[in-house]
Amino acid sequence: EAQVTQNPRYLITVTGKKLTVTCSQNMNHEYMSWYRQDPGLGLRQIYYSMNVEVTDKGDVPEGYKVSRKEKRNFPLILESPSPNQTSLYFCASTGSFGSPLHFGNGTRLTVT
Amino acid sequence: AQKITQTQPGMFVQEKEAVTLDCTYDTSDQSYGLFWYKQPSSGEMIFLIYQGSYDEQNATEGRYSLNFQKARKSANLVISASQLGDSAMYFCLNNAGNMLTFGGGTRLMVKP
Numbered sequence: 001e002a003q004v005t006q007n008p009r010y011l012i013t014v015t016g017k018k019l020t021v022t023c024s025q026n027m028n029h030e031y032m033s034w035y036r037q038d039p040g041l042g043l044r045q046i047y048y049s050m051n052v053e054v055t056d057k058g059d060v061p062e063g064y065k066v067s068r069k070e071k072r073n074f075p076l077i078l079e080s081p082s083p084n085q086t087s088l089y090f091c092a093s094t095g096s097f098g099s100p101l102h103f104g105n106g107t108r109l110t111v112t
Numbered sequence: 113a114q115k116i117t118q119t120q121p122g123m124f125v126q127e128k129e130a131v132t133l134d135c136t137y138d139t140s141d142q143s144y145g146l147f148w149y150k151q152p153s154s155g156e157m158i159f160l161i162y163q164g165s166y167d168e169q170n171a172t173e174g175r176y177s178l179n180f181q182k183a184r185k186s187a188n189l190v191i192s193a194s195q196l197g198d199s200a201m202y203f204c205l206n207n208a209g210n211m212l213t214f215g216g217g218t219r220l221m222v223k224p
Binding site for chain 1: 155156162164217
C-alpha cells in the first residue's frame, strides 16, 4: 500500500531535549516536505526537499533541521525544542507537479 | 511569495444542500496546481480534488467540483448534497514552482 509513515503519533517532551520525528514514503517520490499546523494559522511549511541531499527552507524553518540522505526518508530534527514548537506536524510527499500530496497521519508534539 | 486566502473561517450547511467554500490565490507563476484537502476531527489529511492552471474544464470528483476562475484567481470548492460526514476542516493548497502554500482553512459544519 502506498503510504507516508510518520512516527511517533504522539510525543511529550521537555524543553531542550533533542528529538527526531521520522518520515518514510514507499512511493519513490522525489519531493518531501514538513508542515506544522497551529490553530488559526493553518499549515505552514517548515522545510522541503526536491531530491536526495537537496533541502530548502520553507516559511518557518527556525528551530528545525532536516536531512535527506535517502530518497524514502526525511526526518525532522528538533535540536533544542521549546514550548512554542508544540504543534501538530505533518510529513508529505509527491511524485510530480500535478499529483496530490500524500500526507502522513501527523505527529502531535507537546514541549513542556 | 505565494498567498492563499480562504475567507470563511466557519460555515454551516443543511444536510443534502450544496455548499461553496471559497479560495483565492496569488501567484506570479504561469504554471501551477490547486488542490483541496479535507481534515476530519481525526486529523488526517484527505485529498479531494485537483485543478491545473492549464486545465480548461473544471475538475469534478463525485460530489466535489472545483469552480475555477483563472482571471479572478479563484478556485472554489463546491460540495453537492452535503452529508453529515462532510463536517471537517477544508484546506485549499497552491503548488507553484517549489512552493506549496496552504490557505488558513474553512471549518464546515453540516446540520441534520
